[in-house]
Amino acid sequence: MDIKNMIFELCHASGASGNELPAAETALEMLRKFCPDAEIVGGNVIGSFGTHSPSKKNLVLDAHIDQIGMIVTYITDQGFIKVGNLGGIDRRLLPAQQVRIHGKHTIKGVICSVPPHLSKGESTVSSFDDIAIDTGMTKEELDKIVSLGDTVTFDVSCRSLLGSRITGGALDDRCGIAAILRALELMRDKESAYNVTVIFSAQEELGERGAKIGAYSLAPDVAIAVDVSFAYAQGENERKCGYLGKGAMIGISPCLSREISDKLIAAAKSGNIPFQYEVMNGMTSTNADQYSVARSGAKACTVSIPLRNMHTPVEVIDLNDVENTAVLLCKFMGGEAE
Amino acid sequence: MKELLKEMCLLNGVSGDESDIREYIIEKIKGKCDFTVDNLGNLICFCPGRKTSAKKLMICAHMDEVGFIVTYIREDGALCFGEVGGIDPSVILGRQVTVGKKHISGVVGSTAVHNLSKEEREDPPKTDSMYIDIGADSREEAEKYVSLGDPVYFSSEFVRLGENCVRSKAIDDRAGCAMMIKLIQEGTEYDTYFVFNVQEEIGLRGSRVSAFSLAPDFAIVLEATTAADIDGVSGQKRVCALGDGPVVGFMDRSTVYDKELYRLAFDTAKELGIPCQTKTMIAGGNDSGAIHLSGNGVRTIAVSVPCRYLHSPSCVIDTADLENSLTLVRELAGRICGL
Numbered sequence: 194m195d196i197k198n199m200i201f202e203l204c205h206a207s208g209a210s211g212n213e214l215p216a217a218e219t220a221l222e223m224l225r226k227f228c229p230d231a232e233i234v235g236g237n238v239i240g241s242f243g244t245h246s247p248s249k250k251n252l253v254l255d256a257h258i259d260q261i262g263m264i265v266t267y268i269t270d271q272g273f274i275k276v277g278n279l280g281g282i283d284r285r286l287l288p289a290q291q292v293r294i295h296g297k298h299t300i301k302g303v304i305c306s307v308p309p310h311l312s313k314g315e316s317t318v319s320s321f322d323d324i325a326i327d328t329g330m331t332k333e334e335l336d337k338i339v340s341l342g343d344t345v346t347f348d349v350s351c352r353s354l355l356g357s358r359i360t361g362g363a364l365d366d367r368c369g370i371a372a373i374l375r376a377l378e379l380m381r382d383k384e385s386a387y388n389v390t391v392i393f394s395a396q397e398e399l400g401e402r403g404a405k406i407g408a409y410s411l412a413p414d415v416a417i418a419v420d421v422s423f424a425y426a427q428g429e430n431e432r433k434c435g436y437l438g439k440g441a442m443i444g445i446s447p448c449l450s451r452e453i454s455d456k457l458i459a460a461a462k463s464g465n466i467p468f469q470y471e472v473m474n475g476m477t478s479t480n481a482d483q484y485s486v487a488r489s490g491a492k493a494c495t496v497s498i499p500l501r502n503m504h505t506p507v508e509v510i511d512l513n514d515v516e517n518t519a520v521l522l523c524k525f526m527g528g529e530a531e
Numbered sequence: 532m533k534e535l536l537k538e539m540c541l542l543n544g545v546s547g548d549e550s551d552i553r554e555y556i557i558e559k560i561k562g563k564c565d566f567t568v569d570n571l572g573n574l575i576c577f578c579p580g581r582k583t584s585a586k587k588l589m590i591c592a593h594m595d596e597v598g599f600i601v602t603y604i605r606e607d608g609a610l611c612f613g614e615v616g617g618i619d620p621s622v623i624l625g626r627q628v629t630v631g632k633k634h635i636s637g638v639v640g641s642t643a644v645h646n647l648s649k650e651e652r653e654d655p656p657k658t659d660s661m662y663i664d665i666g667a668d669s670r671e672e673a674e675k676y677v678s679l680g681d682p683v684y685f686s687s688e689f690v691r692l693g694e695n696c697v698r699s700k701a702i703d704d705r706a707g708c709a710m711m712i713k714l715i716q717e718g719t720e721y722d723t724y725f726v727f728n729v730q731e732e733i734g735l736r737g738s739r740v741s742a743f744s745l746a747p748d749f750a751i752v753l754e755a756t757t758a759a760d761i762d763g764v765s766g767q768k769r770v771c772a773l774g775d776g777p778v779v780g781f782m783d784r785s786t787v788y789d790k791e792l793y794r795l796a797f798d799t800a801k802e803l804g805i806p807c808q809t810k811t812m813i814a815g816g817n818d819s820g821a822i823h824l825s826g827n828g829v830r831t832i833a834v835s836v837p838c839r840y841l842h843s844p845s846c847v848i849d850t851a852d853l854e855n856s857l858t859l860v861r862e863l864a865g866r867i868c869g870l
Contacts, residue, residue, distance in 0.1 A: 216848055273762035283644035286625035291687065291698070301690050303698055303845040305761040306622060316621070316655045325762035327839065327847060329696030352627060352636045354666025355676065359637045360627065415848035427609060428642035438668065467660050478645075501664065503645065505625040507638035509664060 194514050196371055199223065201351045207295050209262025209344035210279040210398045215295075215387065216363075217258050218378035220370050220393050227377035228391060237407045242377055245388035252387035253413035254376070254493075254522065255404060255480045256369030256420065257397030260362070263345040265294065267345050272332045273305065273325040276345055280398030281504050285318050291348035292326060296339035300347055302328040310355035316523060347506035357512040358437065364508040366397070367410065368498050368515050369419040372441075375519035386527035387415065397480055403482035408487030415453060416484030416493045417525075419518065421510070422471055424499035435499040438511040440467030441518040444495030446477055448485060453494035460524040468518055471497055496521065532709050532857065533697070533850055535559070536689075543684040544627065545598030545615050546733045552594040556708060556727055560715045562727070567598070573741040574727040576715060584721040584868035589747035589829075590714065590860070591738060592707025592754065593731035596854040597842045598699065599623075599683035601630065604674060608667030610637065612683055613658075620656045622843040623668040628663060631808035637665040648721075679752060685844035695849050696773065702846035704731065705755030706836045710857045714864075721868035731818050740816035742825035749792070749830050749867050751860060754817045755848065756780070756810065756835035767811040771837045776806030777856040778835040782813050785820025789867030792832035792867065799863050805855045808837070834860050 194204075203223075208216025211237060221238045224231045227239025227283035238258060242422045246250075265275065268274055274294065288306030293299050303376060305325045351361035361367075370393055377391070390411055395403030397420075408416065422442050425434035435442040461468040475494050476482050485493035498518055501509040544552040553574050560566065566576040574594070597616030604610055610630065614623075628637045639661050644652065667673035689699040711725050724745050729737035742750065760772035771778045779796040781788055790791065800807030823831040836856050839847040 269760065269762055275762075283641060283647070284652070285621060285627070285639060285654075287621075288619065289622040289840045289845040290625070291845050301692060303692075303840060303847055306619070306840050306843060307759065307762075307764070316619070318621075318653045318655055323763055327692070327761060329692030329698070329847060329849070330694075349627065354636055354638075355672065356666055356668075358666030360636070360664075364798070375796060405651070417640065423643055423646065425605075426640055426642075426664065426744050428640075428660065429646060475586035502625070502638065502640040504610070505641055505643075507625050507627060507640055509638060509640065509666070 196375055196512055199374060200368055200371045203370055204351050204361045204363045207293065207346050208259050208495065209346050210259040210396045212295065212344040213258045213395045217393065220258055223374050224391060235406055238393035239402045240391045242244040242389040242391060243385055247439060249386065249388045250414040252389050253392060253411050253416040254373050254389065255392050255394055255416060255418045256373050257366045257480060258370065258393040259395055259398055260346065261398050265339060265341055265343045265345065268332055268335050268339065270332055272330050272335055273327060274339065275325055277321055279344065283505060286505060287324060292345050293348045294328065294339055294343060294345050296343045298338065298506040300328055300338060302326040341381040348528065354509065358509055360507050360509045362506045362508065364510050365421045365499060365503055368510050369421060372419055372498060372518040374513045375516065376522035379519060380526055385527035389526060394480055401480050401483045404483040408484045412488050413484065413491050416481065418479040418481035420479045420493045420497050421496060421500035421502060421503065422497035424501045425524045426501045435469040435471060437499050437501065438513055439469050440514060441521050442469045442471035444471050444473060444477055444497065444500060446473040446475065447477055449481060449494045450492035453492050457494060457496065457521065457525055462522050464524040466521050466524060467519060532713050532853060535709040535712055536705055539708055540689050540699040540701045544595055545684060546595040546730045548682040549594040549729045553727065556712060559712045563715050569741065569744060571737050572729040573737045573738055576725040577740060578715055578719050578723045578725060580719045580721040580723060582721050586748040586868060587726040587865060588721065588749045589726055589745050590711060590751045590753065590864060591726040591818060592711050592726055593704045593737065594708060594729040595729055595732050596840050597732050598685065601679055601681045601683060602679055604670050604677065606670050608669050608673040610663040610665065610673065611664055617841065620658045620840050623658060623661060624656045626844055627686045629684045629686045630663065630665060630677055633676060635665050635676045636647040637663040640664050687844040692847060695851050696847055697850060698845055698847050700844045700846065702838055702848055703755040703841050706755045706848060706853055710753050713857055714861060720865040723864060728818055735818050735821035739821040742822040744828060746826045747829055750818055750822045751864060752819045752822065752831065752833040752861060754799060754833055754835040755838040755841065756817050757841050758837035758839050761839060770812045770814060771808050772811050773837050773839065774851060775808040776852060777859050778810060778837050780809055780810040780833060783816050784814065785816030786823050786831065788832050789830040792830060795866060796832055796834065796863055800859050800865060803858060803862055805858055807859065813825060
């Protein structure tokens with residue numbers, strides 16, 4: 194399957210934090226092509242790649258399976274659904290936003306928006322207390338389908354933009370999952386320098402919770418978090434961003450392993466693989482922060498795919514960056530990608 | 532009628548660019564009436580009735596929808612745009628859009644929430660800081676696909692919500708267009724003019740000239756109007772409510788409606804046994820504003836389908852209200868001609 198179709202399919206499956214199963218099952222099926230024994234453990238999708246040998250170090254490749262969303266907290270007598278946030282949501286863009294509610298079956302709705310004539314000229318950004326979802330249903334109808342605790346995601350489909358760019362709603366971090374899957378494809382029949390285990394971890398958006406237990410149970414020597422990071426666009430600080438289409442962003446940070454950062458950079462340079470530096474001065478806010486300090490610690494690093502409009506329904510990436518991330522990971526693991 | 536509505540909502544027709552809608556409507560009505568297209572693009576139809584009335588009746592709706600227009604292409608390939616019609620910036624941010632006749636996909640992006648200060652997160656977005664990203668990396672690349680002045684549309688599906696409701700862009704005023712197509716296809720009791728207007732959303736401009744051309748005695752404007760019967764809104768601020776039937780207002784920002792026609796609408800609804808409601812706030816406006824002051828004046832009434840989230844990609848109506856509006860207008864038209 195080509196990378197674009199893979200990402201579209203992964204994004205099509207829902208997986209708000211804490212309710213990742215549909216996305217996890219889609220990813221599991223894809224992963225089993227390379228890791229036949231892969232399974233879902235404690236919400237995380239885990240698979241072991243190739244044959245492992247005691248003489249090699251253990252490498253974990255991590256990408257998170259969850260996406261930001263909302264969770265149903267109440268259904269009003271008039272049939273409006275009240276919600277809380279799962280992960281960081283920009284409330285400024287919620288009015289009239291289209292959503293899917295993942296109840297017994299998935300139904301569609303709209304986030305209520307107060308029309309301009311009621312806002313008395315002075316518009317404000319609503320807090321979650323004032324946010325509600327309209328499904329066109331009564332409370333009685335909703336009670337048969339939606340339960341408190343069900344999750345809500347943006348109702349958006351992936352689309353191609355010009356060239357190799359695509360937009361969609363859960364590219365953070367389904368494109369990271371696609372990059373790992375593609376890296377495994379490139380590594381097929383090749384000797385890896387590591388014992389490679391893949392984890393598509395749950396609940397990253399709630400504070401890297403899936404990776405916390407994943408790191409404990411897998412106890413890797415080396416861990417790479419394949420996530421997304423900020424791509425420059427109008428409104429962003431250019432000094433803190435990478436660029437779309439210029440390759441994976443290799444993390445350098447006091448909390449990451451400089452040894453692994455350097456190895457990744459060397460791999461990129463020797464393989465003529467485009468890459469960008471992502472220098473951070475502390476925590477990375479990725480799953481790498483969990484791997485580095487789990488148990489007795491691991492050498493952790495980040496490899497990030499540049500992405501615009503993070504946590505919105507219109508995230509944008511460049512597919513070449515996903516491919517180049519896969520090629521970089523392959524090179525790092527010791528396999529030469531063609 | 533739901534199929535008509537769906538097909539028209541999925542077509543694109545920002546004000547000043549209504550040709551796709553007009554062509555669709557012509558396909559649906561040709562052979563059923565005589566029609567002409569005037570200089571502004573208004574589609575003016577004459578339906579001979581089974582009877583002739585001494586008074587001239589015009590029924591109208593507008594073809595255009597709110598959207599955007601490309602005003603500038605930046606060096607980095609991003610498109611700057613202006614709104615066409617009144618649109619709340621918060622329903623523009625973070626949406627997929629379609630650009631131009633080549634239907635280029637784009638998005639209105641936003642600074643990642645992570646990079647907004649606490650204050651910025653509470654600051655409502657402004658359109659002039661937004662841009663459309665079509666995936667181009669340079670002006671040269673963008674110019675291969677987009678020209679200044681290209682229309683931009685919200686891109687949204689047409690989906691059912693619950694038993695009776697639907698969600699889509701452009702229901703304002705494809706709902707009115709759908710009712711008119713239906714009436715033309717059915718044939719009318721009296722001779723009737725039907726006008727599909729252009730440019731309502733930018734200041735009631737199409738209706739101004741079509742009303743002048745026809746100089747009718749009576750006008751019925753078919754519309755979709757703001758319903759605010761949503762969570763946290765009570766009393767008069769709900770304005771009108773989904774499921775409570777066609778909306779016949781006594782006054783809005785553009786018009787004080789003809790009293791006799793207002794009463795006639797409610798009496799007719801009562802006799803037909805269908806619900807009918809008025810607006811509980813003086814808000815909004817529609818083509819009535821231009822029509823009732825045309826020439827020597829035109830006795831005007833508006834019948835609207837209550838619609839939540841008007842002027843967004845996610846308008847919601849109850850299709851029962853649409854059916855009831857059609858029933859009311861069909862009967863009301865006959866009664867007005869008999870006045």
